[in-house]
Amino acid sequence: MFEIFASLQAAWALVNGADPALARIVALSLELSLAAALLGAAIGLPLGALVAVGRFPGRRAVIVALNALLGLPSVVVGLLVYLMLSRAGPLGSWGLLFTPTAIVMAQSLLVAPIVAALARQTCEDAWRDYEEQLTSLGVSRARAVPTLLWDARYSLLTTVLAGFGRAASEVGAVMIVGGNIDGVTRVMTTAIALETSKGDLPLALALGFVLILVVLVVNAAAYGLREWSVRRHG
Amino acid sequence: MDVTLPRRRLCFGLAAALVAASSLITTSTLAQPTFITIASTTSTEQSGLFKEMLPAFTKATGIEPRVVALGTGQALDMGRRGDADVVFVHDQVAEEKFVADGFGVQRLEVMYNDFVIVGPRVDPAKARGKDVLEGLRRIAAARAPFASRADKSGTHAAELRYWQAAGIDLGKEKGPWYRETGSGMGPTLNTASGLNAYALADRGTWLAFKNRGDLDIVVEGDQRLFNQYGVMLVNPAKHPHVKKDAGQKFVDWVVSPAGQSVIAAYSIGGQQLFFPNAKPRAEPARR
Numbered sequence: 001m002f003e004i005f006a007s008l009q010a011a012w013a014l015v016n017g018a019d020p021a022l023a024r025i026v027a028l029s030l031e032l033s034l035a036a037a038l039l040g041a042a043i044g045l046p047l048g049a050l051v052a053v054g055r056f057p058g059r060r061a062v063i064v065a066l067n068a069l070l071g072l073p074s075v076v077v078g079l080l081v082y083l084m085l086s087r088a089g090p091l092g093s094w095g096l097l098f099t100p101t102a103i104v105m106a107q108s109l110l111v112a113p114i115v116a117a118l119a120r121q122t123c124e125d126a127w128r129d130y131e132e133q134l135t136s137l138g139v140s141r142a143r144a145v146p147t148l149l150w151d152a153r154y155s156l157l158t159t160v161l162a163g164f165g166r167a168a169s170e171v172g173a174v175m176i177v178g179g180n181i182d183g184v185t186r187v188m189t190t191a192i193a194l195e196t197s198k199g200d201l202p203l204a205l206a207l208g209f210v211l212i213l214v215v216l217v218v219n220a221a222a223y224g225l226r227e228w229s230v231r232r233h234g
Numbered sequence: 235m236d237v238t239l240p241r242r243r244l245c246f247g248l249a250a251a252l253v254a255a256s257s258l259i260t261t262s263t264l265a266q267p268t269f270i271t272i273a274s275t276t277s278t279e280q281s282g283l284f285k286e287m288l289p290a291f292t293k294a295t296g297i298e299p300r301v302v303a304l305g306t307g308q309a310l311d312m313g314r315r316g317d318a319d320v321v322f323v324h325d326q327v328a329e330e331k332f333v334a335d336g337f338g339v340q341r342l343e344v345m346y347n348d349f350v351i352v353g354p355r356v357d358p359a360k361a362r363g364k365d366v367l368e369g370l371r372r373i374a375a376a377r378a379p380f381a382s383r384a385d386k387s388g389t390h391a392a393e394l395r396y397w398q399a400a401g402i403d404l405g406k407e408k409g410p411w412y413r414e415t416g417s418g419m420g421p422t423l424n425t426a427s428g429l430n431a432y433a434l435a436d437r438g439t440w441l442a443f444k445n446r447g448d449l450d451i452v453v454e455g456d457q458r459l460f461n462q463y464g465v466m467l468v469n470p471a472k473h474p475h476v477k478k479d480a481g482q483k484f485v486d487w488v489v490s491p492a493g494q495s496v497i498a499a500y501s502i503g504g505q506q507l508f509f510p511n512a513k514p515r516a517e518p519a520r521r
Contacts, residue, residue, distance in 0.1 A: 035254075038251040038254055039252070041251055042252050086316075086317050087315055087316030087473060087475065092316070093475075095475070098271060098302060098317070179300075179302035180302070181301060181302060182285075182300075184300055196421070197276065197420025197421055198280050198444060199424060199443040199444040199445030201444075
């Protein structure tokens with residue numbers, strides 16, 4: 001118990017001290033996780049909505065698969081991306097292994113299924129409410145997709161935030177494809193893993209508190225944006 | 235109900251997301267000086283040696299070294315796949331095989347430190363002393379908990395050699411007392427600290443390790459605990475994209491008097507961690 005308290009104090013000191021190395025790590029974490037959340041949303045939202053309104057053979061199987069991908073093991077994704085990007089792999093000539101881009105690729109692969117699975121559920125519920133109205137207007141299923149996504153935008157914001165959370169808290173895949181290189185691919189989670197390895201548990205936990213704070217700030221910002229938007233547009 | 239407006243807004247939103255995502259990625263990868271990727275071991279990174287050594291190298295050459303710290307087995311594998319320019323590890327047998335197989339150009343000895351056996355201060359197996367083999371025999375006989383790296387690292391390879399030399403057949407003796415953590419030196423020490431178990435560790439990582447709990451060094455000073463580090467350039471003939479010149483500069487610098495003195499100067503609490511022992515080179519750097 002005392003150790004946790006000491007870590008909280010250390011976290012406060014870290015935030016207050018504005019250590020440039022820590023600031024860089026926090027900024028990189030934020031940047032990469034936001035990029036991954038946006039990419040994952042760009043793929044996952046349309047995909048989820050299409051599955052929600054679509055009628056095609058194997059739809060049930062796709063839904064089950066999407067839901068199962070919620071539990072996609074990050075180490076597996078990390079290994080897959082590693083083997084693809086390794087010089088001995090198919091995309092080796094791109095030279096992307098151990099770069100921030102590689103991290104975003106792995107994170108997006110983890111985020112996209114989460115966004116797709118949750119968006120699918122949200123859009124399906126919205127479709128149930130609007131199906132009659134939209135069909136009577138002569139809107140095809142495919143053309144209803146943007147309407148549904150737009151209509152459910154506030155619920156979907158939470159979905160994207162869930163994706164951001166997954167990206168920001170990711171350690172296994174990020175360690176494998178990023179390599180935890182100081183100043184290049186070291187993010188909050190891998191820094192925490194490194195300090196844990198060094199046996200500096202209070203510092204590791206302090207970094208953990210800083211990460212939680214960052215995620216909290218992002219969520220607060222999203223909530224504020226939503227409130228502002230609701231008030232403005234209704 | 236207007237259905238075109240949302241579509242336009244949405245398409246705009248998705249496009250904006252893509253643009254934002256890609257600009258976030260590119261800003262973080264632009265403007266890099268020449269860099270090399272070094273596959274190395276957790277001991278060089280976690281002991282803090284690299285924090286001291288790499289800035290000196292960058293100052294001397296302008297090259298930015300990027301270190302990926304893994305176990306020796308994994309680091310060599312990285313070199314074999316062509317994902318590193320330089321490999322800096324500690325398992326002579328595996329390193330020589332790496333070079334013999336044509337993956338490395340030439341192995342040069344850089345420095346050494348030594349292994350120690352750490353264990354509970356009260357030493358329930360009575361393993362304390364100078365003889366590593368006798369210490370291991372007593373740990374096995376007492377069935378005292380022992381935490382093994384079990385990750386094909388240099389330290390793990392050394393541990394297996396010691397058990398064999400001690401005449402202990404792990405295949406037969408292995409039991410609940412022998413815990414295979416399958417992880418790096420730090421995590422293994424964390425496990426040992428939590429279980430109050432014995433473990434083989436390199437002195438550098440041990441000295442820098444903070445979560446010692448009740449652990450202390452029980453065996454040290456045996457000649458056989460010597461731990462040699464070697465450095466080698468990944469063979470550009472196998473992997474043409476290897477940064478040959480920049481990588482060779484690192485190899486040359488590490489074994490040069492300048493590099494060796496930085497290694498000698500690194501200490502924690504007044505204790506020197508690594509001892510440079512590069513051989514003065516008869517021939518100038520090849521190529």
